[in-house]
Amino acid sequence: MTLSFDPAKPEFRSGHFIGGEFVAGAPELAMHRPSDGAEFAGCPVAGEAIVDQAVIAAKDALKSSGWSTCRPRERTNAMLRWADLIDKNAEELARLECVPSTRLINQLIAGDIAVTAEQIRFFAELADKEGGDVVPTDSGSFGMIVTEPYGVVGAITPWNFPISMAGWKMGPALAAGNAVVLKPSEMTPFSTLRMAELSVEAGIPAGLVNIVLGDGPVTGNALTGHPDIAKVSFTGSTGAGSAIMANVARTGIKPMTLELGGKSPQIVFADADIALAADCIARSILFNGGQACVAGSRVIAHASIAGELAERLTTLMSGQKPGPGWDEATTYSPCISARQRARVHGLVQAAISEGAEVLAGAREMDHPGYFYEPTLLTNVSQDNIAVREEVFGPVLTLQTFESDEEAFALADHPTYGLAAGVYSRDVSRALRSIKSIAAGTIWINRYGRSRDHILPTGGYKSSGIGKDLGRDAYHANRRSKSVLIDL
Numbered sequence: 001m002t003l004s005f006d007p008a009k010p011e012f013r014s015g016h017f018i019g020g021e022f023v024a025g026a027p028e029l030a031m032h033r034p035s036d037g038a039e040f041a042g043c044p045v046a047g048e049a050i051v052d053q054a055v056i057a058a059k060d061a062l063k064s065s066g067w068s069t070c071r072p073r074e075r076t077n078a079m080l081r082w083a084d085l086i087d088k089n090a091e092e093l094a095r096l097e098c099v100p101s102t103r104l105i106n107q108l109i110a111g112d113i114a115v116t117a118e119q120i121r122f123f124a125e126l127a128d129k130e131g132g133d134v135v136p137t138d139s140g141s142f143g144m145i146v147t148e149p150y151g152v153v154g155a156i157t158p159w160n161f162p163i164s165m166a167g168w169k170m171g172p173a174l175a176a177g178n179a180v181v182l183k184p185s186e187m188t189p190f191s192t193l194r195m196a197e198l199s200v201e202a203g204i205p206a207g208l209v210n211i212v213l214g215d216g217p218v219t220g221n222a223l224t225g226h227p228d229i230a231k232v233s234f235t236g237s238t239g240a241g242s243a244i245m246a247n248v249a250r251t252g253i254k255p256m257t258l259e260l261g262g263k264s265p266q267i268v269f270a271d272a273d274i275a276l277a278a279d280c281i282a283r284s285i286l287f288n289g290g291q292a293c294v295a296g297s298r299v300i301a302h303a304s305i306a307g308e309l310a311e312r313l314t315t316l317m318s319g320q321k322p323g324p325g326w327d328e329a330t331t332y333s334p335c336i337s338a339r340q341r342a343r344v345h346g347l348v349q350a351a352i353s354e355g356a357e358v359l360a361g362a363r364e365m366d367h368p369g370y371f372y373e374p375t376l377l378t379n380v381s382q383d384n385i386a387v388r389e390e391v392f393g394p395v396l397t398l399q400t401f402e403s404d405e406e407a408f409a410l411a412d413h414p415t416y417g418l419a420a421g422v423y424s425r426d427v428s429r430a431l432r433s434i435k436s437i438a439a440g441t442i443w444i445n446r447y448g449r450s451r452d453h454i455l456p457t458g459g460y461k462s463s464g465i466g467k468d469l470g471r472d473a474y475h476a477n478r479r480s481k482s483v484l485i486d487l
Helices: 048-065 072-088 090-098 105-126 162-175 190-201 216-224 238-251 274-290 306-317 338-353 404-411 427-436 470-475
Strands: 015-018 021-024 029-032 039-043 133-135 141-149 152-156 179-183 209-211 231-235 256-259 265-268 298-302 357-360 375-378 395-401 419-423 441-444 478-486
Touching: 015 048, 015 190, 048 152, 048 179, 048 209, 048 216, 072 090, 072 105, 072 162, 072 190, 090 105, 090 162, 090 190, 105 162, 105 470, 152 162, 152 216, 162 179, 162 190, 162 231, 162 470, 179 216, 190 209, 216 238, 231 238, 238 256, 265 274, 265 404, 274 306, 274 395, 274 419, 298 306, 298 404, 306 357, 306 375, 306 395, 338 375, 338 395, 395 404, 404 427, 419 427, 427 441
Parallel strands: 152 179, 152 231, 179 209, 231 256, 265 298, 265 419, 298 395, 375 395, 419 441
Antiparallel strands: 015 021, 015 209, 029 039, 133 141, 141 478, 357 375
16 A cells, blocks of 8 residues: 555645634635645634633633543543544544645654554553652651642644644643643644544543644744643744743743753764764754754764764765655655745855855755755864754764763753764763763664653753653643641
């Protein structure tokens, strides 16, 4: 069976999903397919009234359904049915996501959709296994730490991995007994809308999952600043995260989980398996066209092997097959928009003007859609814009070092600390690297997440606050109270 399909076939429902029903909204934002640039749909923008309607629906559903107070296993069972429906409707969900996004149909079927279902199952199973605690106190009293859900969680997801990011947000929030009002990116909302519809079909009470469409300045601000949103969870750029923090501070105080930008280093020591390192690095920057917060965009190689590594990277980064995301033969993703491609090219040209040497790429592709050549830049200092700024495109920089201490110094970024990669056969050196690199995730002799959802993800510095995935994400969606009883 072929996975390729006609991009005009899927039905793209334009509207918000509130209280278990679609709510019409006039399409205000034009939507273009990044694979070929064609306009194909429009996205409405939810203002304060629509956001308020969604929050009220969430509050009412929590109250009427008993979701927060039922036997936790009931939440587990409903969410497991939801995960099964996600798997069952994988092809439909993949098509809805593929057309407006940078994700390729073959990767969606094999990866994103299945991973999303796994994540929902992972969090579902925490609902009746994670709770409070009895704590030691003096013999005349009895101490407990009791946990409970926040209420209504406001979530915002990015355009680069729409459905899996929705799973990151909705899975732990619902398992922990909350309701959710989620704003997907205005560029890629359709798979999230269908996912929400499936939640009701699975038996999750209508109103616990609500989706409002729109942009950040209008819809995002209305959502994060709403007085009845008890917690905010956001994945996106550091700039947008800062704006959300300011908006929350303007309207009140509430906890936030922020997974933000990155400029992640990949250190290749002289004793590394060079072929393995090159393969991991190339895949990390080619995957989704380099449009991932954890993209390992800064290669830091020992001087003795830098030349060989550069040759291998140049070979691996060439010969990519751009094409429509809905063609299963395509292996290389476009930039999300013409604006983003122009931004990538502008940063590359600025880096060259600051002294960078081009080893590969540095050009827009002569191909329909918003494609940019995989790019490798060398002769870059720590002050070069391609080293400082998150490009969010298929652009690698290559720096060299002589000593381990120099490598760690180059790896340290003044702004970001999301992830890092280390390649070495020396266990002691790898362990020293873990202690020496300021990042929320460090991969050794690999680069990228596995399907071990128990591992949390989140950044240091301006790369974020708190964690997604793992037990940490579940606990971040429950608040605790201390109880002390005199006997």
